[in-house]
Amino acid sequence: GIPVYWRSDFLRQLDDTAIDTIVEHFEQITSPLSALLLEQFGGAVRRVGKDETAFVHRDADFNLAIISRWTDPAEADRHIAWARGVHSAITPYTTGTYVNYLGEEGEDRVRAAYGADIYDRLVAVKNTYDPTNLFRSNQNIKPTA
Secondary structure, three states, X not given: OOOEEEEEEEEOOOOHHHHHHHHHHXXXXXXXXXXXXXXXXXHHHHHOOOOOOOOOOOOOOEEEEEEEEOOOHHHHHXXXXXXXXXXXXXXXXXXXXXXXXXXXXXXXXXXXXXXXXXXXXXXXXXXHHOOOOOOOOOOOOOOOO
């Protein structure tokens, strides 16, 4: 298959400086297979309160998915660096990430996907129903029990 590396974050708003940052980095794209994808949120997403489910980023207007794809395995570092560069540049405009778009990014990014309060509630659920961490193959919430 075609190698892929991605990052994603919710944007507080899509103002002129965020747009300029996205365009500037898209102009530096390293593969014709790569993309920057803006997803609009709002509407029905906001009909549920932030504390009612595990999805906390209900006030974000957009999600930016940074998708780097290439064909030559020897070029991986270059294409991954582009995606990480876009992510780093857009971070000042972001509010967190979507758990379903996480790769192997570490526990801090999993925490960012849920927010501190929701994450702590999920740890409590994990402590009660899965204290041995049997269900751990996805973006894991580790029990403390």
